Amino acid sequence: MDADLLLLQRMRLGDTRAVETFVNKYYPKILQYCRLHTNGLQDAEDVTQDTFEAFFRTLDRYRHYGKAANYLYVIAANGCRDLHRRKQTLPLDQLPEPPDGSQGQLDLRLDLEGAFRSLPEDIRETAVLFFLQGCKQREIARILGIGLPLVKYRVKRARALLSAYLGKEEPHGTLGTRM
Secondary structure, three states: OEEEHHHHHHHHOOOOHHHHHHHHHHHHHHHHHHHOOOOOHHHHOOOHHHHHHHHHHOOOOOOOOHHHHHHHHHHHHHHHHHHHHOOOOOOOOOOOOOOOOOOHHHHHHHHHHHHHHHHOOOHHHHHHHHHHOOOHHHHHHHHOOOHHHHHHHHHHHHHHHHHHHHOOOOOOOOOOOOO
16 A cells, blocks of 8 residues: 555544645645746645645545555646736746755856746746756656656657757756656
8 A cells, every 4th residue: 555545534634633644745746836826935835735735625535546646736737827818928937946046056047947948838847846846757647647758758758859949968867867
């Protein structure tokens, strides 16, 4: 039995510590995902909060088929799309702050932000999940509701576009393949 299934069972029984554990486990990843698809931290926090509220509202009907994170990403993606439609602004405001705040790290973050902004929306969504969130291609297919061949194409296309945008040959292993 996996850890998520045990947490879900405990949450359904009203265990508040299980809820806290679940939120602590997934909140940072969902917030990062939302930051990459919204304009600003406030919007990202709002969508993240809405994501968890929607998840807990439907907890009694939720069927666990593997990773709860996949379902959270689907809810978050829909929330980001809804916010984007309402505001009619460009998604992907900024990448998370570098840990040490050095100038080199800041330059790299800005370069990556520009590179991801340059991607077409459908490819950007796949690229964020693959390169920044560390999702496997099969997980991305489930999250986005598309076929694995399309995910593979989008990852390959994103890799080529990002490399071209950054004006560099791709360092071996930097944008590696996860299956």
